[in-house]
Amino acid sequence: VRIVTLLTDFGTADGFAGVMEGVIASRAPRARVIHLGHDVPPGDIRRAAFVLRGAAPWFPRGTVHVAVVDPGVGTARRAVAIRSGGSWFVGPDNGVLAWAATRPDLALALDRSSVRLRPVSRTFHGRDVFAPAAAALAVGQHSARVGTPVSPGGLVRPSWPAPRRAGRGWHAEIVTLDRFGNAVTSLPETAWRRSFGAARAVASVRGRRYPEAPAYGGAAPRARLSVWGSAGLLELSMRGGSAAARDRLRPGAPVRVIPQ
Amino acid sequence: VRIVTLLTDFGTADGFAGVMEGVIASRAPRARVIHLGHDVPPGDIRRAAFVLRGAAPWFPRGTVHVAVVDPGVGTARRAVAIRSGGSWFVGPDNGVLAWAATRPDLALALDRSSVRLRPVSRTFHGRDVFAPAAAALAVGQHSARVGTPVSPGGLVRPSWPAPRRAGRGWHAEIVTLDRFGNAVTSLPETAWRRSFGAARAVASVRGRRYPEAPAYGGAAPRARLSVWGSAGLLELSMRGGSAAARDRLRPGAPVRVIPQ
Amino acid sequence: VRIVTLLTDFGTADGFAGVMEGVIASRAPRARVIHLGHDVPPGDIRRAAFVLRGAAPWFPRGTVHVAVVDPGVGTARRAVAIRSGGSWFVGPDNGVLAWAATRPDLALALDRSSVRLRPVSRTFHGRDVFAPAAAALAVGQHSARVGTPVSPGGLVRPSWPAPRRAGRGWHAEIVTLDRFGNAVTSLPETAWRRSFGAARAVASVRGRRYPEAPAYGGAAPRARLSVWGSAGLLELSMRGGSAAARDRLRPGAPVRVIPQ
Numbered sequence: 130v131r132i133v134t135l136l137t138d139f140g141t142a143d144g145f146a147g148v149m150e151g152v153i154a155s156r157a158p159r160a161r162v163i164h165l166g167h168d169v170p171p172g173d174i175r176r177a178a179f180v181l182r183g184a185a186p187w188f189p190r191g192t193v194h195v196a197v198v199d200p201g202v203g204t205a206r207r208a209v210a211i212r213s214g215g216s217w218f219v220g221p222d223n224g225v226l227a228w229a230a231t232r233p234d235l236a237l238a239l240d241r242s243s244v245r246l247r248p249v250s251r252t253f254h255g256r257d258v259f260a261p262a263a264a265a266l267a268v269g270q271h272s273a274r275v276g277t278p279v280s281p282g283g284l285v286r287p288s289w290p291a292p293r294r295a296g297r298g299w300h301a302e303i304v305t306l307d308r309f310g311n312a313v314t315s316l317p318e319t320a321w322r323r324s325f326g327a328a329r330a331v332a333s334v335r336g337r338r339y340p341e342a343p344a345y346g347g348a349a350p351r352a353r354l355s356v357w358g359s360a361g362l363l364e365l366s367m368r369g370g371s372a373a374a375r376d377r378l379r380p381g382a383p384v385r386v387i388p389q
Numbered sequence: 390v391r392i393v394t395l396l397t398d399f400g401t402a403d404g405f406a407g408v409m410e411g412v413i414a415s416r417a418p419r420a421r422v423i424h425l426g427h428d429v430p431p432g433d434i435r436r437a438a439f440v441l442r443g444a445a446p447w448f449p450r451g452t453v454h455v456a457v458v459d460p461g462v463g464t465a466r467r468a469v470a471i472r473s474g475g476s477w478f479v480g481p482d483n484g485v486l487a488w489a490a491t492r493p494d495l496a497l498a499l500d501r502s503s504v505r506l507r508p509v510s511r512t513f514h515g516r517d518v519f520a521p522a523a524a525a526l527a528v529g530q531h532s533a534r535v536g537t538p539v540s541p542g543g544l545v546r547p548s549w550p551a552p553r554r555a556g557r558g559w560h561a562e563i564v565t566l567d568r569f570g571n572a573v574t575s576l577p578e579t580a581w582r583r584s585f586g587a588a589r590a591v592a593s594v595r596g597r598r599y600p601e602a603p604a605y606g607g608a609a610p611r612a613r614l615s616v617w618g619s620a621g622l623l624e625l626s627m628r629g630g631s632a633a634a635r636d637r638l639r640p641g642a643p644v645r646v647i648p649q
Numbered sequence: 650v651r652i653v654t655l656l657t658d659f660g661t662a663d664g665f666a667g668v669m670e671g672v673i674a675s676r677a678p679r680a681r682v683i684h685l686g687h688d689v690p691p692g693d694i695r696r697a698a699f700v701l702r703g704a705a706p707w708f709p710r711g712t713v714h715v716a717v718v719d720p721g722v723g724t725a726r727r728a729v730a731i732r733s734g735g736s737w738f739v740g741p742d743n744g745v746l747a748w749a750a751t752r753p754d755l756a757l758a759l760d761r762s763s764v765r766l767r768p769v770s771r772t773f774h775g776r777d778v779f780a781p782a783a784a785a786l787a788v789g790q791h792s793a794r795v796g797t798p799v800s801p802g803g804l805v806r807p808s809w810p811a812p813r814r815a816g817r818g819w820h821a822e823i824v825t826l827d828r829f830g831n832a833v834t835s836l837p838e839t840a841w842r843r844s845f846g847a848a849r850a851v852a853s854v855r856g857r858r859y860p861e862a863p864a865y866g867g868a869a870p871r872a873r874l875s876v877w878g879s880a881g882l883l884e885l886s887m888r889g890g891s892a893a894a895r896d897r898l899r900p901g902a903p904v905r906v907i908p909q
Contacts, residue, residue, distance in 0.1 A: 200629065201604075202605060253618075
């Protein structure tokens with residue numbers, strides 16, 4: 130059984146995600162649909178790209194991942210399916226797939242009218258283009274029937290904010306926030322360990338310090354802390370509250386990390 | 390395999406929708422449950438009716454659609470199952486099913502104690518009445534065992550705000566809002582094309598103009614626009630933001646649409 | 650087919666719940682995953698404990714219920730699986746399972762590295778510890794392979810606020826709120842009936858009266874009322890609005906209930 134995952138910013142008040150599952154169930158009845166979630170903030174391509182990057186590795190090879198955060202729906206932006214690491218990534222070519230589909234060996238423009246629903250609406254390609262393409266891939270249709278090969282090198286790829294080693298620490302930045310108000314930085318634990326071994330880190334943003342703790346609970350209530358999170362990156366947190374809300378942390382903010 | 394869809398205003402903090410799936414899984418283990426969503430604004434029957442109208446056509450014939458937005462639960466309002474177009478629509482008889490079940494050829498009052506859970510609570514007929522009825526229909530029980538036939542003509546039916554052709558355009562109104570802050574109007578593209586062919590439309594609400602664009606992205610940032618949406622109706626939008634929030638658009642507001 | 654239910658405070662913006670389903674689908678492909686919901690308020694262990702208590706009875710014997718509201722993730726709090734009434738309850742040993750797993754006859758500390766993912770992160774035991782344990786139980790692994798038996802008597806158990814019979818009525822308290830702004834009290838209908846038979850109740854909180862109605866709809870618009878809810882407990886409500894918001898009802902607030 131093939132798994133198809135769905136990640137969107139459609140919310141769960143309007144039925145859009147359910148309709149996508151309906152289209153997939155109609156065309157690939159044996160595929161198993163797993164919802165990664167539909168409450169990505171509207172239009173937040175980077176948040177969705179980050180979520181998909183963190184989620185995709187936990188699914189079996191061959192899974193078809195569909196991500197639709199698509200403010201350009203109906204414009205000239207391409208619809209694509211990307212094969213990477215033996216799995217498929219389906220969505221608009223606006224960067225939402227890029228951080229998960231890191232080793233693309235095949236990319237298809239989803240331009241086949243035989244795969245799309247007819248007519249294709251101007252506003253809901255999740256239903257009309259991406260769900261049918263995912264179903265076609267899930268039932269094992271040959272890629273040549275699903276779309277037209279395009280160069281993987283030409284796909285839109287938002288830059289990942291690579292951290293820089295400088296002075297007695299690292300320069301990184303905030304990549305995204307999560308539901309608990311944790312701010313995920315771009316600094317991987319692996320990079321830190323290479324530079325500083327087992328030393329504990331302390332992160333700073335605009336003069337506020339987040340000393341490394343072994344876990345969220347390893348600090349006084351309401352204290353700032355940082356922790357190596359589940360994505361392998363340093364996260365800025367507050368025990369029992371939202372660091373993002375209290376300290377107005379925003380994606381893109383620079384973070385300095387030095388040993389304690 | 391029969392599909393059962395669930396649409397409610399129960400939210401996803403209290404487990405209510407999961408319990409409905411549990412009841413269905415217990416009684417119809419082979420049915421596939423698809424969640425259309427549970428974040429309909431509390432008590433908003435028209436929003437749910439509109440969502441179900443837009444979703445149901447994308448599911449296979451024979452699907453059992455359950456919609457529970459039910460402020461009158463426990464009062465004398467009837468619980469019903471309606472057969473329309475070969476599919477079933479299950480929920481309170483308060484209009485939530487009416488815009489989707491447009492050609493009812495059989496309606497059942499869900500009054501059989503053999504189908505309900507016992508005892509039936511006063512507040513959660515989703516669990517005690519509608520889920521068991523959906524399970525009974527999904528396993529193919531004969532309709533006479535599921536409920537008592539009632540006249541389809543007597544079902545509660547909220548009026549659909551039919552647009553009117555007048556002067557050099559159309560009078561329509563806002564039917565509902567969606568999660569992105571788009572305001573869906575009652576004007577179908579088919580009606581517009583009959584009157585004005587390929588001419589572009591411009592909609593007005595309280596003096597504010599929303600010129601037709603080919604897609605959400607086809608306007609300047611923060612500009613007002615209108616677009617023929619995925620339900621086949623004209624929608625009022627703002628690029629990159631919520632038209633409903635900025636312009637205080639509300640269901641029922643009159644909309645004037647004329648050619649550009 | 651075994652059912653695995655998931656209940657968390659992870660929200661649906663970050664993909665965490667979907668990843669848990671991915672881990673379960675990888676290790677127990679035939680298990681059916683049912684989402685009880687992921688919008689428990691962050692860190693609200695009592696809310697989740699109450700939701701699980703209300704949901705679990707509606708699932709078949711043998712279901713594996715996973716509940717992760719886990720502010721102490723990564724600290725010394727134990728991870729456990731509890732067998733109760735022929736079903737399994739998996740989560741942190743912080744009380745979240747206690748009100749549902751009421752007759753524990755076996756408890757396992759989830760300390761087997763063979764069952765956990767490797768490495769175990771410090772922040773996401775839903776993915777690394779609880780989902781794999783649930784999968785192991787769902788495929789029928791012997792309990793000795795899933796964890797180390799511990800004393801069920803030593804599990805963390807938040808006190809249920811037992812109501813007290815006093816004077817001409819009952820003293821109870823608010824246990825939790827729901828999405829509609831109803832406040833669920835600790836007074837069971839069964840206890841009331843033993844004391845007062847069919848007499849109608851009237852509840853009071855800080856001098857405000859909530860007279861019993863047969864259903865939410867059985868009162869004037871915006872009127873306060875109480876109703877015997879779907880959990881078998883008295884609930885404080887407002888017709889067509891949120892009693893919790895208007896009257897600032899909070900868990901723990903004392904409630905006096907007397908006959909009308």
